[in-house]
Amino acid sequence: MYQYDELDQAFVDQRVAEFRDQTRRHLAGELSEEEFRPLRLRNGLYLQRHAPMLRIAIPYGLLSARQLRALAAITRRYDRGYGHFTTRQNLQLNWPRLAEVPDILAELAAVQMHAIQTSGNCVRNVTADHLAGIAPDEIADPRPYCEIIRQWATQHPEFTYLPRKFKIAVTGAATDRAASEVHDIGLQLRRGADGALGFTVRVGGGLGRAPVIGQVIREFLPETELLAYLEAILRIYNRHGRRDNLNKARIKVLVKSLGAARFRELVEEEWTIGRAHAAQLTTADVARVQRHFRPPPYRALAELALPPEASPRFRAWHRYNTLAHRVPGYRAVFVCLKAHGGVPGDMTAEQMEALAGLAERHSFGLIRATHTQNLLLADVPQADLPALWAALERLGLATPNIGTLTDLIACPGLDFCSLANAGTLEVARQIHERFDDFDYLYDVGEIELKMSGCMNACGHHHVGHIGILGVDKHGEEWYQITLGGSARGITALGEVIGPSVPKRAVAATLERILETYRALRDPDEPFIETVRRVGVQPFRERAYALHPAAA
Numbered sequence: 001m002y003q004y005d006e007l008d009q010a011f012v013d014q015r016v017a018e019f020r021d022q023t024r025r026h027l028a029g030e031l032s033e034e035e036f037r038p039l040r041l042r043n044g045l046y047l048q049r050h051a052p053m054l055r056i057a058i059p060y061g062l063l064s065a066r067q068l069r070a071l072a073a074i075t076r077r078y079d080r081g082y083g084h085f086t087t088r089q090n091l092q093l094n095w096p097r098l099a100e101v102p103d104i105l106a107e108l109a110a111v112q113m114h115a116i117q118t119s120g121n122c123v124r125n126v127t128a129d130h131l132a133g134i135a136p137d138e139i140a141d142p143r144p145y146c147e148i149i150r151q152w153a154t155q156h157p158e159f160t161y162l163p164r165k166f167k168i169a170v171t172g173a174a175t176d177r178a179a180s181e182v183h184d185i186g187l188q189l190r191r192g193a194d195g196a197l198g199f200t201v202r203v204g205g206g207l208g209r210a211p212v213i214g215q216v217i218r219e220f221l222p223e224t225e226l227l228a229y230l231e232a233i234l235r236i237y238n239r240h241g242r243r244d245n246l247n248k249a250r251i252k253v254l255v256k257s258l259g260a261a262r263f264r265e266l267v268e269e270e271w272t273i274g275r276a277h278a279a280q281l282t283t284a285d286v287a288r289v290q291r292h293f294r295p296p297p298y299r300a301l302a303e304l305a306l307p308p309e310a311s312p313r314f315r316a317w318h319r320y321n322t323l324a325h326r327v328p329g330y331r332a333v334f335v336c337l338k339a340h341g342g343v344p345g346d347m348t349a350e351q352m353e354a355l356a357g358l359a360e361r362h363s364f365g366l367i368r369a370t371h372t373q374n375l376l377l378a379d380v381p382q383a384d385l386p387a388l389w390a391a392l393e394r395l396g397l398a399t400p401n402i403g404t405l406t407d408l409i410a411c412p413g414l415d416f417c418s419l420a421n422a423g424t425l426e427v428a429r430q431i432h433e434r435f436d437d438f439d440y441l442y443d444v445g446e447i448e449l450k451m452s453g454c455m456n457a458c459g460h461h462h463v464g465h466i467g468i469l470g471v472d473k474h475g476e477e478w479y480q481i482t483l484g485g486s487a488r489g490i491t492a493l494g495e496v497i498g499p500s501v502p503k504r505a506v507a508a509t510l511e512r513i514l515e516t517y518r519a520l521r522d523p524d525e526p527f528i529e530t531v532r533r534v535g536v537q538p539f540r541e542r543a544y545a546l547h548p549a550a551a
Helices: 006-027 033-041 065-078 098-109 143-153 223-240 251-258 260-274 283-293 312-321 349-362 382-395 425-434 438-444 503-520 527-534 537-543
Strands: 045-047 052-057 062-064 082-085 090-093 168-171 185-191 197-203 215-222 322-324 330-335 346-348 366-369 375-381 449-452 466-473 476-483
Touching: 006 033, 006 098, 033 045, 052 098, 062 065, 065 082, 065 090, 065 098, 065 349, 065 366, 143 168, 143 223, 143 283, 185 223, 197 223, 197 260, 215 223, 215 260, 223 251, 223 260, 223 283, 251 260, 312 322, 312 382, 312 438, 330 382, 346 349, 349 366, 349 375, 349 382, 375 382, 425 449, 425 503, 438 503, 466 503, 476 503, 503 527, 503 537, 527 537
Parallel strands: 168 185, 449 466
Antiparallel strands: 045 052, 052 090, 062 366, 082 090, 082 346, 185 197, 197 215, 322 330, 330 375, 366 375, 466 476
């Protein structure tokens, strides 16, 4: 993984010292909340319902065991002994004290971590495929390019105060596991006709109040032109983006208002004019960063079959919580943060510390955060799987439900977020309780359930096979349901199937939807394919047949 040099470390240390002084001045009354707000946001600090929330960057989702141990110590010392992993490969602390946040940042800096630009109207944490470097369908590892973009975007003098927040995702595989088509900029690595590496560039994607799938503005961008082209896009956005209306400030609104063709013309013109003065990316620059992402020292191992004596629960875990690896004899292992009855994405300090040790013993000391609020040990020898499974079982991190209904995504909702309209965590527990039969979960198969507590869509409900959106109705919590969304393969936005339902009816409504699927599916047909084949009408009819209260 990338290691800070002296300049990196000096920069982060300086930011800690600056924020320590800014916090001191604010607490002493020398900086008003209005003056302090942009300063704290640039350092990842929000004001939530009950306490400040600190969002810690995990660039492209990659953590070392040392860093995970540091996060465990921080959650124990400064929070309530747990952290929350998000869909954007960050970790959030929900209960830090404002006066202690500079101390947290100092401890993060000591292990080459920070919270810089995890909030505010700037380029946020750059995300990538959590299977980067190990996926059999990968064209090239996207992480070096994520790191290059991170270094370029951090404190970029032109792009510190954009019209609105800005999110970039990079994927290097045929399958888009980074949801790049619903980002402000989505980059997909590809080979040109001559075999040279470059990018397909999409712009204007996003979820939230007006969900949009990004549009291609360049089919092939040469690798060395990456930063110059990003600079051109951001300059056009900075120049023409709305600053008078928060709800119309994202780049997706600008692309829609101008039209993709006109936006492309403006970017190409800016790129042509500005190339001589833009940040240059040489092959030597790329090689320098790629050296940090060399494959670990894999051993020559044979492929192993499951032992005949393996228990049914181990077999289920192996099937659902592990994946094929491009190197023979290894598998990728999901660390499940979706134990039934728990909070999706939450992890205790004790679990973090134990997982750090397991990563050192079984996966070269590295851990990855995924877009689905789980973690991943990417490089586990197949012979180690039984011992690893047993250890994860003891830690409550081996629930064999990855890819099933109860591997659901959920934002913190009304329990923590000041923007939320409705709770999500109680609904998640309701779903876990109702669908606790693993035979049933395995029968209904792969389903991506995503839930948000408001239209900001931090739970990505628009692109869930089943999406749930919490809404407020006269002070009561109700839930709108969508079907048919997807962020992998065919990117699609879900369709609302009807009126919202009260909190008590969410799980029962989902059960009727799943029973409709079981009645309509062709043999071996996944849920999302059945929805695409028959449409949402049959699901709508069954979902509300027994629930006249929905309105």
